[in-house]
Amino acid sequence: MELELRHLRTVRAIADTGSLTKAAAALGLAQPALSAQLRRIEKALGGVLFERDHTGARPTPLGELVLERARVVLPAVSELQAEAVRFANATGAMDRFRLGGTHGPLLGGLVDRLATAHPSAPVSTYASWSVAEIASLVIDGRLDFALIGACGESPPPMADRLVWQVVGVDPVFVMLPENHPLAGEPELGLAALSGECWADVPGDGCFADCFAAACARAGFTPVSVYETDTSSVVHLVQVGRAIGLCRATFPPTPGLVTRPITGSPLSWRHLLGWHPRSPAADAAAGAVSGLTRSAYAEAVSRSPDYAAWLAAHPAFGTVA
Known part of the structure; x- marks a missing residue:
């Protein structure tokens, strides 16, 4: 044998x-x-x-x-x-771009910039709630770049095998219907929202646990938390069923306002990742990184309230 x-x-x-x-x-x-x-x-x-x-x-x-x-x-x-x-x-050269992303605000902006900079190169995207799934596809060579988010200081998936760059760091804001009694406040403490139902998007990271811990520190347990897609979160807030949790770069939406949480107890890092030995690493990582940062800066600029908030909170925003 x-x-x-x-x-x-x-x-x-x-x-x-x-x-x-x-x-x-x-x-x-x-x-x-x-x-x-x-x-x-x-x-x-x-x-x-x-x-x-x-x-x-x-x-x-x-x-x-x-x-x-x-x-x-x-x-x-x-x-x-x-x-x-x-x-x-692998394609051997960047004659196409294959992007994977969670359902955040930057993927569309990156696709737009890649299409402008490389008009002859097709751009395809794959979206998933699971950052682990996206990372696995990058490792397998089925995606060139991953654009994901990570809660707080939690490590990105497969950090020992992929290169990850932090593009920007956002506080997590509260999303309210514009007729909510607290919608006119400049910022909100979590304790003031203890009687509310909540809504946010799902994921396989630690955000749900971090939110629960922040609420516990504020002295309450959330009544309920709806985990659903972004459009459904917006709808639940618009009809008054819940208040939402969102990244500060969430774009202005009719019928809604977003407000910072006092003390910024929750934060979200936008990350761009690739495999260090992939064709993409040599051919395009630097350029894609720059375009992603540009997309992030545009997302910030679309929210004048957030841009103004950033001026007084330099620990957040674009990471050099």
Whole structure:
């Protein structure tokens, strides 16, 4: 029998779990089948890899040697596969732009600028609530750039494999119907809104937990929180069903006002990401970064109230 990658994965699983029973469950095998496979591996390698008794399975010196090699070989093969996928999906030059983004205010502005700067290069977009999904598509070479958001100081997804640039930092504002009793206030404390229902967009980051924590610090628990798409959040606020949470760059909308929260307890970072070894990194990362910053500056300028607020709060806004 020739040793295969699946055999190394078997040895690693037994070592990681410390038990043939647990390893079989992790690998989706019956324990007798795993035991038989281990015997074949040991025969091929010329010795016993694990000492087994009622307490579990522990590597022998030969087993430690095999594990040491397996923990080098398996990640290297995984990286090779990922590189091959990126190569197969790459165009070799930026004759097209494939963008992924969450449902924020900057994706449309970036598409517009790319179409102007590169009129012969098609621009395609993929939108998702999941920043992890978008990051995975960039790693696989199916997207060139990711334009996402992250709550507060939380790390972006797959930060060890992708390059991320912070484009801008916004406070989170409250969105109210223009006839709300507090709509005329220059800023609002969360405690003043303790009796309200809330609405915001979904995501797989920590924003929901951070909002709940901010409310707890203000002395209350939200009555309810509707998680839905942006247009539905706007509708719920317009009809008085809820008040919304939004980035400060949310564009002016008829029937609504946005107001800062006292103390800015919640913030949102706009991030641009790409794979450091992709064709996009060499061909266009600097240019796309500049265009994204331009799109962010335009989003800020569309809200005179936010632009004025920024003048007194220099910790927010464009990041150099």
